[in-house]
Structure formats: structure tokens, C-alpha cells
Amino acid sequence: MSAPAEEKSSFVINGKSWSGAVHPLKRLLDTIREDVGLTGTKEGCGEGECGACTVFLDGQVVMSCMVPTCQAEGKQITTIEGLAENGRLHPMQESFAQEGGAQCGICTPGMIMAAVAYARDPGSAEDMREALAGNLCRCTGYIRIFEAVKKAMAK
């Protein structure tokens, strides 16, 4: 590939406008962590398999390791840092903490983003599993995660 050339990039992240000089192919994951400075979004596999880097792009869950920054131009991004309101954790975050839905924590931000997306349009237990199928967790065995999602939605 030719020498990296940075270009101006702008988007809205967690409700705040951001712009900076970024190579158009830089992974959105890296732009969020390194340039915006929000490190809640984690890298797991880096190749679209594990879901740890899940964020909302215009309201839809995507894996930020598979989105070139140029494809986020002008869009709305929400990361795990954007879920809390007025200093209070999002009910899904609270529920994960209370129910033991997190152990090592690497998958947790992405898992919670996927769970929050599911909670907007919930369905059967099978639908919940499918909604979280793109998020791998190597610690919990998923049972506590499913419990956490159910409890959060019962509130």
C-alpha cells in the first residue's frame, strides 16, 4: 500500500462532535481508542470474529475493528462510555455487575452494546441468544450474561 496519508475525519461520538486527521483506512476501533481517547471499547481478535469491539454506528451494532474510519464519516457513534446518563450506569451495565455477567471484562463492553441493541427490540430466549451470537466470552459460559440481560429487561 502507498504511504499512509491522513485526511480530515469528523463524526459524532457519544453525543459530541469530533474531528481529527486520520488515515481513511485506520480501523474505527483504533481511532476511537487512540485519537478520540475512549478506551472502553476493547480489541479481541481484530478480525471480526469476537465482537469485543462492538459499538453503535448510526444506532446499529457493528464491529469497529472491521470499519475503516472513512466509513464512519458524518455518522453517530455510541461506545460503552456513552451509555451512562447523569452519572448513573445504564440498567444493562448495572445488571451485568450485579449478576456476575462480567469476569475478565474484555468482552463486556461489546457484549453490553449488543445486549442494549437487543433490548430495543426484544424477542424470545432464542432471539436473545442470536442477538448475542456475535460476542464471544471465554470466562462466563454465558449463563450469567443471559441472566443479566433478562434481569435488566425486567426492570
Next chain:
Amino acid sequence: MDLLDLMKSSIRAPGRLVNLLTIDELKGIDVDTSGATIGALATLAEIADHPDLARMFPALALAAGHAATPQVRNVATIGGNILQRPRCWYFRMAQYPCLKKGGDTCFAMDGENKYHAIFENSLCAMVHPSNTAVALLALDAVVRTAGSGEIPIRKFFVTPDQDILRESALAEGELVTQLFIPATGARSHYLEFRERQSFDWALVSAAAAAELEGQTLNNARVVLGSVAPIPWRIDLGEIAATDEALDRAADEAVRGATPLAKNKYKVQLARTAIRRSLRELARATE
């Protein structure tokens, strides 16, 4: 997405990339009485959730919905989906100079070939990875391009014998702009077998379509996925919608299979996929 995968695996290193996502004309799904016009940039999530597609072309909506995960379906496009490169692990590893990468060996022939082709596998044993291609072929779709204009989907996918370095008939620089599916009133269905319940490539998939008249399936066809380097179409013509006739057709369809050392199981899966997908069309009559 597939291109990024290939770049991350050091299989491709393009000097220049064009971001197509800024072209609104390539987006959207439009369904009317003549059929469905699907922009090349329509996402798998949009296709899976489109009520008119689910009603008129269930095979396509089901195929799109079975692919990958919500995160992938939200960004994966139908154009990109049908143009995915092989998932063969020898192709995906830079250190194997396989035929598809301009080398002179198919490492799958005598290697780990559990997931490889059971038809058309004498040169290269890749399987075509696209779910939606299987459905589109069963639905007699047309690929519209900026270039040659229209390519019937039956001529879109090419075998390793025809061109070892490519899987489609697209010319260099030719761009898929739309897919058109004609409304014929045919019933259709899609199913797949895989090792995991979700987020897995199909071991074998099948899309079946036919027009129904009484207890007869007319113009019946089944397209199998993950069994050959192209979506593998089997035309059955007119066939009675009875278990006996469908079973016989399924047996006949897999008779020419040439499985490799580790994928004989796919022959049985293919037979079952043909039977079940056709039975589903027949069941819909009742």
C-alpha cells in the same frame, strides 16, 4: 468486509481503494409486482428484515438472516456477499501458494478437506462461501453491473476450470450495481446445516424453488451451497410432491458426487438438504 479480511491476512494488498458506501444509488430495496430490485449495497440485515422479500422470496430473506451475526449483517452488503473469496484455509493462509493465488497446487486435495467440495473438485476443492448466492441462483436473479449491463446469475459464478483466479464473470473494473429477482410466483425455501447453532459457515446449504400446481412441483430446482466452487444448481423439472419422488430425486442428484478423503459426510447432508428443502415447498400446499 471480506476485502479487509484478505488485507489483514496479507492475501491482498491493493494500492488504491474506492469507498462505495458514499454512492446512494447503490443502496435500497424496491419491490413491486414485477419483482425485487436490490441495490448492491443493501445490507444482509435489511434483506433479512424486509417484509416483502420475506413474503415473495423467502429463500433469500432466510439465507441473508442465517449469515454470520447481527454485527456482520448490519454492514455486510449483498454485492460483497456474492463476491466473497473462498474461505478455504489454504487460500486464506499467505504461506500456502495455492492455485487460487497463482501457485500450482491445491493443498486441500490431499490435506485437510473436511469443509471442501464434493462436486467439480478435480482442480481446486474450494466451496463458494455465499449463502445469498445459493438463494439468488434458485430465484433466477439477474446481476446488473456498471459495465456489461446484465449477467444472468446462472452465468455469474465461474468454476476453477473456467478461471482459476476468480469466482465471478465480472470483468476487471466492472461493478455490481443491483440484483433483480423476477416475480414468478414460485415458492422458495432455504436451509443450512452447520456445526454451531449460530455464527458458522454452512457445511451444506440448500435453496429450493418451484411453482406449485396441485400436488406437482413445476420447474423445480435446488441449489446447494458449500458443496462446489460455485453454487450447485440441480434442475428437476416437473416432479410429484410426494416423499417418494423427492427422495428419488435427491438420491439421483448426489449420484455424481466425488467426495474427498474427509468430506464424504457431505454427500449425505446434501441428500438430506435437497429432500428437506423440497418437502418444505410441498408442505406449503396444504
